[in-house]
Amino acid sequence: MTPPDVRKITSAAEAARARAFAARLTAGLGAPEVERARFLTALTARLRACLGACGAELTLTVRPSASDGTLLVEAVAEPVPAELGRTPLWRLALTCPGRPAWTGGEPHRSQHPDECSLVEAVLAADVETAAILRRLDETERQLRLHREELHQTNQGVMALHAELDAAARIQRDLLDAERAARGEAEKARRLLTFLADASAAVTASLDQEDILRCLPGLLVPGYASDVEVWLFDEPEDPGSGHSAAAVAAARLGRPQQAGPYPGALPGIDDLPPSVLSPNAPLLCIPLTVRRTLGVLTLTAPGDRFDEDTSVMLVELARRIAIALDNARRYEQHRDTAEALQRAQLTALPGTEGVRLAARYLPATRGLNIGGDWYDAFPQPDGSLLTVVGDVTGHGLRAAVIMGQLRTALRAYAVEDDSPARILTRLHRMLCHQQPNLYATAVIARFRPGDPHVVWAAAGHPPALARTPGGTVRVLDTRPGVMLGVPLPFEYEDHTAELPPGSTLVLYTDGLVERRAHGIDPGIETLGRAVAALGAAELEDLDACAEALLKPLLRDSERDDDVCLLLCHIPRDDADVLRAENACRAAGTELPETPGQQGPPAR
Structure with a gap:
């Protein structure tokens, strides 16, 4: 550690020399320019203050720093003793990295004589000031560069923020547009769904x-x-507007x-x-x-x-x-x-030897009419032809074809009374005039006094014959092909015994056929219903027809027409008396005994 430099500062010249000495000392120790300028400025300001307070004693000490081995220049200004109580002690330190170039005593005084011109000190101070200004210029240049870079960065950040804000606005607009499009699509879907459902509702009915x-x-x-x-x-109501x-x-x-x-x-x-x-x-x-x-x-x-x-x-x-x-x-x-259907279903004739009753029920679905029909008319020879037929399909075309068949059948019956030959001619006519249209039919011929019935069928459900005793037999002889089938075919006549008191039941498939069960169960049900008819009920044939429909048409909805024709052969009193006498003589039961009734025989 070098001995301290102590100086009495009582004039401006001494203060200037002290500052010049401190400048040379700190410069020699390699103090940084800025810290050195601050140190000297603060020292000069303190010395100027001491001159205004009757002087001071300045002590400059150079000693090593305890932390990192650098040198510490310490300046202490003490007021003169007379002013000690009024002016406080002032102390300032400066860290320098260099080593002193002098040792012992006061070599600085010999190296820097007092007669050193103050002008040189001022010039030296200008050099120091110039160095500081250069540093300041460099700092300002760096500051301008950094300010420009900061400005450019700020501009970029602002542009980025603007782009982000624009992107956010675009995204919000897209989201709003998407939500609006989804809303419109959902609304359109809802309206189209309602339109479809409402259209189905208003077109579901023809009423x-x-x-x-x-x-x-x-x-x-x-x-x-x-x-x-x-x-x-x-x-409209008179008051409606x-x-x-x-x-x-x-x-x-x-x-x-x-x-x-x-x-x-x-x-x-x-x-x-x-x-x-x-x-x-x-x-x-x-x-x-x-x-x-x-x-x-x-x-x-x-x-x-x-x-x-x-x-x-x-x-x-x-x-x-x-x-x-x-x-x-x-x-x-x-x-x-x-109207056309009603025109075709004419009233049944009242003939001697055969009582008739018929029922026709149109289908409840569709156009409510079809090709089912019944007919009965006397022949020139006194016989009676009864007919039940069924044209495939429904509507006006089926009704028209049914009318044509009915008219043609009556025309053919004038020339020939054989049911088989009549059906054969109808078959040829339908194949020629109405291709791809088919029909079924059954014709039964009754002759006065003849206990037999002659019949022929074209693809038609079998007729049922009820004997006077109540036994029901199915006339299930194999029928011919349907009318209109594109095949040459000759129909055959069949004969069945039908004594007085018997009943022949002709019908169409709409009465007995059900989709879930077929036709056979329906025929059996019809046979049981016919067998259950009593002698008193057969006196009112219309009531019998109604009684037969009830067990077979329990459902109010029908997909097909229903046609039923009952042909009953009444017995006169003489016949009844002879039959009773014969039964008594033989010891047998009367024919109308309920015990003789049974299911249809096939």
Whole structure:
């Protein structure tokens, strides 16, 4: 450690020399320029303050630092003794990395004589100041570079933030658009689903009343608060009135919307609010199929009709119009067919020796008419021909073909009374004139006084013969092919015993055939019902016909027509008396004893 340098500072010159000495000392020890300038500036300011307070004693000490081996320059300024109590002790230290170039005593005084010009000190101070300024210039340059880099970085960050903000806005817009598209798609799906379900509901029936009855249940309250249908061809109540919008829709054939404000609905004209509904908008849609059938008037469920909903409602009205038009056309065809059917089923003749009763029930599904028919007519020779037939299919065509067969059969019967030959000629006629159309038929011929019946069948269910004693026999001789089958075929006559008191039952397959069970169980049921008839019941043949239908037609729904013809051979009193006497003589039971009744024999 070098001895301290102690100086009395009582004048500006001494202060300047002390500062110059401190500058040389710290420069020689390699103190950093900035720290050295700060040290000297602080020292100069303290010396100037001491001069104003009657002087001070300055001590400069150089000693090693205890921490890292560098040198520590310490400056201590003590006020003169007279001012000690008023001026505090001042101390300042500077760390220097160098080693001192002098040792012992006060060599600095010999190396730096007091007569050293203060001008040199000032020049040296300028050099120091210049070095500091250079450092400051470099620092400012670096600062400008860093400021520019920071500015560029800030610009980049701002641009990045702007891009991120724009990307966020675009993403929000895309999400909003996606949500809106999903909402529109869900709405469209809901409307299309409703349109499909409503269309299926209105087209499920061919009854106009059923169609009109289901509309409020479909549309209220989701799509309308009230539904009104104005059909032009239907009678109206005297007090009923129609809105001006409905009248305009009927007159112009275009949908009309009447409300407190314009609806701006696509394809729909706007009208002022209706007097009948001044607060709720009305949507009046014409029901048009080839011509305008009427007007559908809907009252909005809220304050307005939605655009997409209005498009769906217009389309639904078009389908309702188609359903109503189909129902009307069906009713017209049904009325025509029923009239034709009634014209074909003429009254049964009243002939001696045979009593007749018949029943015809149309199918409950479809057009309600088919090709089933029965007929009975006397021949020129006094015999009676009874016929039951069934043309395949339903509707007007089946009824027309049935009428043709009935007419042709009567014409052929005039020339020939053989049931087999009549069927043969019918078969040829049907193959020639109506290909791909088939029919079944059975013809039975009764001759007065003959206890036999001659019959022939073409693919028809077997007839049932009930004896006077109540036994039922199935005439199950193999029938010929169906009429119209494209094969040459000759039918054969068959004979069955039918004494007085017997009954012959002719019928079509609609009476006995069921999809789940076939035809045989139905024939057995019919046979049991015929066997259960008593002698007193056979006196009223119409009541017998009703009694036979009950066990076989328990269901109200029928897919096929039903035709039944009963042919009963009555017995006169002489015959009854002879039969009773013969039974008593032989010791046997009377023929009508219930114990003789039984199931059909095949």
